[in-house]
Amino acid sequence: MSENIEIQTDDLERRMDGALNALRQEFASLRTGRASASIVEPIMVDAYGAMTPLTHLATVNVPEPRMVTVNVWDKGLVGKVEKAIRESGLGINPQTNGTIIMLPIPELNEERRRELAKVAAQYAEHARVAIRNVRRDGMDRIKKAKAEGMSEDDQKFWQDEIQAMTDRHIAMVDKALEEKQAEIMQV
Incomplete structure (x- = not known):
């Protein structure tokens, strides 16, 4: 039974990576005052x-x-x-x-830089929400597997596994946001 869940964690990881890639594309579209x-x-x-x-x-x-x-x-x-x-x-x-x-590409003024930094933060929050939605789907799958006879130990193991994956992806979103905001605010 637990092998079935492992296959699904690969799918969850792929979906979380997709949210991260979408964030990077949105960040690339933000103008930072430098030509791109x-x-x-x-x-x-x-x-x-x-x-x-x-x-x-x-x-x-x-x-x-x-x-x-x-x-x-x-x-x-x-x-x-x-x-x-x-x-x-x-x-x-x-x-x-x-x-x-x-x-x-014109130079950005301070007010416009702050606005772009806020937009970047909104993009990052959307990515975090998408990653948490994938986490929720994974937890729902574990509950369904428990109802089908998964042991308590296996359930705890997979919950910890999905939470660790979620924490890792959220940290990557936070790091990407920090880098983008530093790039935007750089004069």
Whole structure:
């Protein structure tokens, strides 16, 4: 019976890792005042009659600490890509030079840094909640297994195992948040 639970702990670990990966992606989308190619990843462009990710239409580079360049492959799409960047809510004013769109990253003021740090904290809290929900699912599985004849010792062992896994993932979320907030507040 306990072998069945062990297989399920692998699934729980995978789901907790998924919550951590989602957090890292959300953190990557937060602008920190430094240029990063990941800030344009969520941008979708109306190209060839369909919404297409910008990264499928252009090469994105970071030639300087405060500059992102987008080299559009199809010259006919430069205007649409520029429009998509303007409307994306990044707060960046693109400058076009032929097929290359330059995105100068402005310096963040103190108030904006504090706001971004709060947003990062909210993302981290969502990740913690997701991890705790996975923990709850694991504990429910243990209760169900106990009803099917799992011993008290096995039940205690698996509860401790899932709690240790949860604590480890929550610590990783806290560490990632601390690093991101330090990066945001760095001038």
